[in-house]
Amino acid sequence: MTITPAVKAILANYESDNPGTKANLARILMQGRLGGTGKMIILPVDQGFEHGPARSFSVNPDAYDPHYHYQLAIDAGLNAYAAPLGMIEAGADTFAGQIPTILKVNSANSWASAKDQAVTGGVEDALRLGCAAIGFTIYPGSEHFFELVEEIRELSLEAKSVGIATVVWSYPRGGDLSKEGELALDVGAYAAHMAALVGAHIIKVKLPSNHIEQKDAQKAYEGNDWSAQADRVRHVVKSCFNGRRIVVFSGGAAKGADAVYQDARDIRDGGGNGSIIGRNTFQRPRDEALAMLGRLVRIYKGEE
Numbered sequence: 001m002t003i004t005p006a007v008k009a010i011l012a013n014y015e016s017d018n019p020g021t022k023a024n025l026a027r028i029l030m031q032g033r034l035g036g037t038g039k040m041i042i043l044p045v046d047q048g049f050e051h052g053p054a055r056s057f058s059v060n061p062d063a064y065d066p067h068y069h070y071q072l073a074i075d076a077g078l079n080a081y082a083a084p085l086g087m088i089e090a091g092a093d094t095f096a097g098q099i100p101t102i103l104k105v106n107s108a109n110s111w112a113s114a115k116d117q118a119v120t121g122g123v124e125d126a127l128r129l130g131c132a133a134i135g136f137t138i139y140p141g142s143e144h145f146f147e148l149v150e151e152i153r154e155l156s157l158e159a160k161s162v163g164i165a166t167v168v169w170s171y172p173r174g175g176d177l178s179k180e181g182e183l184a185l186d187v188g189a190y191a192a193h194m195a196a197l198v199g200a201h202i203i204k205v206k207l208p209s210n211h212i213e214q215k216d217a218q219k220a221y222e223g224n225d226w227s228a229q230a231d232r233v234r235h236v237v238k239s240c241f242n243g244r245r246i247v248v249f250s251g252g253a254a255k256g257a258d259a260v261y262q263d264a265r266d267i268r269d270g271g272g273n274g275s276i277i278g279r280n281t282f283q284r285p286r287d288e289a290l291a292m293l294g295r296l297v298r299i300y301k302g303e304e
Contacts, residue, residue: 004036013244014201020163024132025201025246027100028165033077039300040079040274041293042102042248044135045069047278049084049107049120056279063282066090072282074099076293082135082167082276085121092129100132102167105155106148108137115142115174119151123158133165133202140191142174149198156199168200181213182206185232186221189239190214192247196239202246204276207263208232229263233270243271251277257292264299274300 003011007029011022030036045066047056057063066083070091073081082102092101103126106117117137126134134155138148156166170191172182181187188208195203210226212218226232233249240247249267251260260280267275275296281289298304 001030003030004038006038007036010038010246013241017160017201018163021160021165021201024100024163024165027132028080028202031079031100033294033297034079034274034300037301038273039268040246040248041076041296041300042080042082042274042276043069043073043076043078043281044082044102044104044276044278045087045282046082046084046104046107048087049109051110055110056283059283060285062286067094068286069282070095070099072286072289076281076290077297078293079274080132085125088129088131096130101129102133102135103129103131104135104137106136106151114144115139116144117148119155123155123162123164126159126164127162131164133167134159135167135169135204137169137171138195138198139171139173140187140194141172141177145174152198160199165201166199167202167204168195168198169204170195170200171206178213180209180211183209184211184213185209185226185235186217187213188232189236190217192236193239196241196245200245202248202273203240204248204250205236206250206252207266208236229266230270233267233272237271246273248272248274248276251275251280254279254283260292261295261299261304264296265304268300268302 062068066087080100080102084104084107088103103121105121107120108117136152159166172187172191185208192203192205212221237243237247
C-alpha cells in the first residue's frame, strides 16, 4: 500500500507521535472508498449504551446483531467502525483485519442525570482486539469535565505509548450552557479546540449553529456572516490548530436524506475531514443505508 500525498501531509502534522500511532492513523485514512483522499466516514454504534437497544435498533431489527454493523461498514467501504467493548468483542475474530476499529472506552446511559461517563474499556482491550484507536467522550461545561480530562490524559498517554491513536468526542453540555448553546458556534469551536489540547488525533464534534452563546466571545464574532454552514465548519477546523488535526462531524439525530447530504457538502466545502454517522444509516434498511453511504462517499470525493 502506497501512502498518498494527502495522507502523508496529514500524518506530518502529528509531530510527537511514534511510527505505530501514525501507522494506525494511516490504516484509517487509507481504508475503504475514501482511502487516500484525506476524507473519511466512520460508522459509530454506541447508541445502544447511550439510548437503549429498542430506541436504537428496533426500527431495523437486523441492527441488534453486532455483525450487521461490521458488515455494513465493510460493504459500504467506510474508513472505520467505532463501538463499545462488547460490540467490538462480538465480531473481533470474524472481521479481524477487514476494517479498522475504534474502541469506545467510556459510555453513559439515558437514565443518568450527571453529564459524566464511566470508563468501560481500556488500552489493553484495544490491543487485544486489534483496534486502531480508542474513543473517548468529554463534556466541556459539565461539573465532571475536569475528571474526564484527567481520565483521557491517562488513557491517551497509554495508547500513544503502544502505538494506538486517540479519538475524542467533544460535546458541550452542562454548567451554564443553554440548550441552544450546546450547538453554538463559539461553544463548538471552543470544545473542538479543547479536544485538540488534550491530545486527540481525531476530533469529533457536532455541526454548529450560527448562535453565539458566550457574552465574552460575542465581540470576536462580530462583523462576520455565520449564516453559511460551510463557513461555520471552516471556523471549527481552524480552531483545531489551524487544521493540523483531523476533524469529523457527527451525523446527529435521525433526519431526512437530503439534510444528510447537504451536511456532507458543507463539511467538505468547509475543510472538514468527514462524517461519523450512525443512526442516520443503521436505522435505515440495509440497501438504503448502503445507497446513502455510497452517495456520501461521492460527495466527499467531489463527484456530486
